[in-house]
Amino acid sequence: MLYLSKSKLPERLNAERHLVEAIRDKLDALANAQLKQDRPIGKKKQDTPPKRTKPKSITHLKNEIHLFLASVNIHPHRPEVEAEKANREESWLIRLDWDGKFHMPADTDYSEAYARSRQIISEQENQADGDKSPLLYKPEDYLLYQSPSWLFMRRFSNYQRCQPYIQEQLALQNIPPEIVRQMNFFDFSEVLYNWSKRHQTQPFESQRSQNFKMFDACYGKEFEQVMRMLNYKPEYIEEVRQKMQRGSCDAALNFHHKTNVSNFKELEKPHKINQFTNTMLTFVQPHHRTFHFGNGYDADPNIVFFGGYDKLYQIQRNPERERQYLQSNQQLMIRHADRSR
Amino acid sequence: MQTVLDKIKHLKGAYTGKKVDTETVILYQRKLMLNNMPPLPQDWITFLHAYNSLSHDGVSLFGLHPRDETDMDIVYENILIENIPHEKLLILGMDELDYLAWNEKAKVYQRIDKGSFEVLNTYKNCKIALSDFLSLE
Numbered sequence: 001m002l003y004l005s006k007s008k009l010p011e012r013l014n015a016e017r018h019l020v021e022a023i024r025d026k027l028d029a030l031a032n033a034q035l036k037q038d039r040p041i042g043k044k045k046q047d048t049p050p051k052r053t054k055p056k057s058i059t060h061l062k063n064e065i066h067l068f069l070a071s072v073n074i075h076p077h078r079p080e081v082e083a084e085k086a087n088r089e090e091s092w093l094i095r096l097d098w099d100g101k102f103h104m105p106a107d108t109d110y111s112e113a114y115a116r117s118r119q120i121i122s123e124q125e126n127q128a129d130g131d132k133s134p135l136l137y138k139p140e141d142y143l144l145y146q147s148p149s150w151l152f153m154r155r156f157s158n159y160q161r162c163q164p165y166i167q168e169q170l171a172l173q174n175i176p177p178e179i180v181r182q183m184n185f186f187d188f189s190e191v192l193y194n195w196s197k198r199h200q201t202q203p204f205e206s207q208r209s210q211n212f213k214m215f216d217a218c219y220g221k222e223f224e225q226v227m228r229m230l231n232y233k234p235e236y237i238e239e240v241r242q243k244m245q246r247g248s249c250d251a252a253l254n255f256h257h258k259t260n261v262s263n264f265k266e267l268e269k270p271h272k273i274n275q276f277t278n279t280m281l282t283f284v285q286p287h288h289r290t291f292h293f294g295n296g297y298d299a300d301p302n303i304v305f306f307g308g309y310d311k312l313y314q315i316q317r318n319p320e321r322e323r324q325y326l327q328s329n330q331q332l333m334i335r336h337a338d339r340s341r
Numbered sequence: 342m343q344t345v346l347d348k349i350k351h352l353k354g355a356y357t358g359k360k361v362d363t364e365t366v367i368l369y370q371r372k373l374m375l376n377n378m379p380p381l382p383q384d385w386i387t388f389l390h391a392y393n394s395l396s397h398d399g400v401s402l403f404g405l406h407p408r409d410e411t412d413m414d415i416v417y418e419n420i421l422i423e424n425i426p427h428e429k430l431l432i433l434g435m436d437e438l439d440y441l442a443w444n445e446k447a448k449v450y451q452r453i454d455k456g457s458f459e460v461l462n463t464y465k466n467c468k469i470a471l472s473d474f475l476s477l478e
Binding site for chain 2: 030036260293
């Protein structure tokens with residue numbers, strides 16, 4: 001690819017726009033090649049004007065897209081290790097950590113022991129002559145480490161912080177402590193949900209929200225620069241930054257997981273699947289879509305913002321800056337915890 | 342359903358497409374059928390009559406021939422998403438990790454992992470599906 005010097009910004013921006021148009025056109029062509037349409041009413045087959053060129057085959061179009069992405073250094077994902085895919089429990093666990101949203105599992109997802117306990121307790125409490133059961137256990141009676149599911153959950157910092165909440169809620173629900181060794185993630189997530197409802201608050205800040213704030217804190221200025229080069233209005237850029245400072249984003253942007261959730265065991269440290277280092281901010285169309293094309297394409301692990309196919313519109317990671325941000329954030333949290341005691 | 346539509350109206354920073362009329366929906370159902378895709382369920386059509394596509398905070402819901410850059414067309418998206426497990430599944434939207442789909446065989450909406458197509462959650466109607474997928478309180 002022929003790169004023009006930075007001084008020729010408008011030309012470079014035009015080139016970027018052509019690249020974006022090209023990939024969108026190829027995706028459209030691929031969809032159109034597979035699309036079946038009604039023949040226009042009143043037209044017989046011989047009325048259709050002959051095409052000058054044969055329609056490209058689907059394989060040919062897919063190859064064109066593949067070659068295009070290769071030309072901008074985006075290559076198909078090839079796992080380095082043969083790793084198991086995320087199972088159902090792991091998928092849910094990762095999602096709750098990522099977006100902080102509780103999704104009610106199916107009844108069959110709970111462990112037998114927990115499901116039985118909660119049913120017995122619910123029946124006792126719903127009996128006509130039944131008073132609310134007295135609390136039988138203390139939070140410290142619950143040894144969460146006895147649960148294999150908890151041993152994995154606690155590697156996520158969000159869940160680790162929730163340990164006292166889970167213990168508190170288990171005691172309130174009168175769940176026998178011996179059940180813990182059989183509890184799975186779905187059981188724990190229901191307990192956490194109940195705690196959250198009772199306290200009318202989220203038990204933790206979602207990793208997604210934390211990542212947006214970290215992105216703005218560490219790369220806000222470079223982000224502004226790139227967005228200005230892409231010719232976005234200053235008011236819009238400011239609005240996007242403000243949203244990120246509050247832990248969310250504009251509809252045009254979102255985070256891409258470089259190693260996707262189902263392949264999280266490919267990571268050296270799988271519990272870091274949602275961490276900032278495994279995510280990259282990008283535009284939804286067509287950039288994020290191209291990373292999910294086919295069986296997935298790999299992003300450069302050192303890119304933190306993919307604003308365009310031209311490297312001029314990409315932001316490289318600065319590990320030192322990130323480390324300092326995390327350190328100061330950690331200190332803030334400790335000070336906050338001390339004050340609230 | 343009206344409660345959900347009202348909540349969507351108050352979503353800050355959401356981009357929504359123009360409403361669709363009945364004729365467009367009928368022609369679109371035919372397009373879906375021609376391409377071996379399930380027809381749109383009635384309650385989703387009610388949603389489309391109010392919002393023909395929607396983008397908000399990492400969530401995109403597809404529409405019928407939307408025009409804007411950030412909007413996506415249902416048929417096109419279902420053609421481009423590879424490895425959809427069976428022809429009774431229609432992808433209606435997505436967020437960063439999952440698809441929202443209509444399962445014509447089971448007559449339910451489903452949250453499906455983008456990578457593995459595993460079903461993570463099931464919703465019995467559009468109102469519940471939208472409330473959960475868009476995190477409407």
